[in-house]
Amino acid sequence: MALPQPKLDATEARIAALELPEGGWSAPARKDALARLRAMGLPHARDEYWKYTRPETLVSAEAPKASVFEADEAPIFGERDRLKIVFVDGVFDAEASDELALEGVEIARLADATDIHWAKDLYGTLEANGQTPVERPLAALNTAFATDGILMRVTGKVSKPINLIYHHKSDSSDAILHHVVKVEQGGDVTILENGPAAARFNKVMEVDVADRSGFHHVRTQGRDDERRAATYIFGRLGTESTFKTFTLTVNGVMTRNECVLELNGDDAVAHVAGACMGDGDFHHDDTVFITHDAVNCESRQVFKKVLRNGATGVFQGKILVKPDAQKTDGYQISQSLLLDDDSQFLAKPELEIYADDVACSHGSTSGAIDEDGLFYLRARGLPRGIAEDLLTIAFIAEAVQEVEDEGLQEEIVERVEAWLLRRRG
């Protein structure tokens, strides 16, 4: 089917501004991805899953500028023992990174891995699977054009987290990174991500979690106010595997985080959670698609959004239960706390169930600070600001508690507290 002319033009204009990396093991995958992209065309405001989020600035040939954010606090995760992998405006920084060696995991740079590689069977594969039934053209663009990324093959229980740290130093950087994580049977890894990455950031992470293995992912986005980002996680879960991801997003004019998971093995568990803090010129979109294709799997989606001064939050979450996915336990909640009347929350929760023996629930709410709770706290002597912040942190708690490590939970809450404190009158 031919694309409408404006879509075709926009897509070709974007492609023309990019360079397809040549040669190497990834070349066929990149070529396929480019063909996928051309067939779909880049997102347009009329596309079904782009009604609430305007794609223009994410797809334009040139990235809108974003001033560099000067942090006045130490980076998160900085105090813990971890393996650091640093990218500056989307380019790997060997100097700032630790040696890419850690027991239980093989790590390579996408840009370095020119030889035949285990990632060959994976690179672009989960992304391609994730294009149906909903198209994600920016992810295909990523597979085709990604300039760098990290390839990790996890063969055992990795003793410390791997921390992907992003730095944004040029106000016009337009970064495209593609990470691939393959967790082999019995493997277990925690990946942390933080830091402003670029003026505009397109990131894909493909994660293949084998039987009886685990993947834990905690990331923070922000505090760069002018950031635009489209990020994708594509995950495939084997039997009795665990997949947990949590994202804290603060600030950013435009962020679209998609997570597309397929539970392929029985008894797998997937938790996808996020909290975002938006103030003013802020648009944040969580789009999640979880497919249950095996028996007795559990999935949870927990998303909380705190919005003020006209900020906008979007949630589009789907649970698809295939006919044979009996005993599925699916849970989805998306809530927003609107701190004023100007802010808005748009939600599209969806359940599509073809099996008969399942327990799925979903809910979406939008509300202000609970007045009775606020009075109760103030009547005990808590000043209004402190009481409101406490209730706000309580509001996001259900999402933060999806993070298994309590130390990480605390670090996340501290960042949220600091964010609130900066705004307290």
Added chain:
Amino acid sequence: MLEIKNLQVKLEEEDKQILKGVDLTVEAGKVHAIMGPNGSGKSTLSYVLSGKDGYEVTDGSAELLGEDLLDMDAEERAAAGLFLAFQYPVEIPGVGNMTFLRTAVNSQRKARGEEEMSSTEFLKVVREKAKSLKIDAEMLKRPVNVGFSGGEKKRNEILQMAMLEPKLCILDETDSGLDVDAMKLVADGVNALRDEGRGFLVITHYQRLLDHIKPDVVHIMHDGRIIKTGGPELALEVENEGYAHLIEEEA
């Protein structure tokens, strides 16, 4: 200590007068009880004194230790020494009971220019007081009032009161929904705080709480006014004969 004069209050949202001129003085060291039929305005009085939104004071005054209460924010009233044990304690999911208590104690201390309580000292004190109210460690860890039984909520109110050491304690139907044992615990908690420098305003329907917390003065409230004031014998009279004859006398 607490001096209320001709207090008249209407709802902010609708044209409904609820308190129609309340006069009441509670002296330091004394326990005053307010009894009265449902809907007479007892909870409204306690809310207006503690600073809840939604009410408009159309006339009269209320002072605590000579300070104009009605001019203060709710948190300032708390720091000035006012405490309300809620008729319906509010559930606050996501806020741990301990965090809440410590923040409350230290917010008040800070507002009064006093030194904050260290976490070790706080833990020691809270454990001790919780124990005497039969509040276990588990309850202290849970989110404020969430999943608490009616009796647990009321005991939690008394624990907060014990930790905050207010000057004037208002108890709004703290006895309702309590079995005999729980009522005894609550009464013991209140009695332990009785002190020459502290005043109590105990709102109740029943004589039975007053068997445990002996009042000095009993007031009967009806239709937004105090219609009769007397000694402890007035509570017994209500217990035996109900409010009807008092209301008739008044009319």
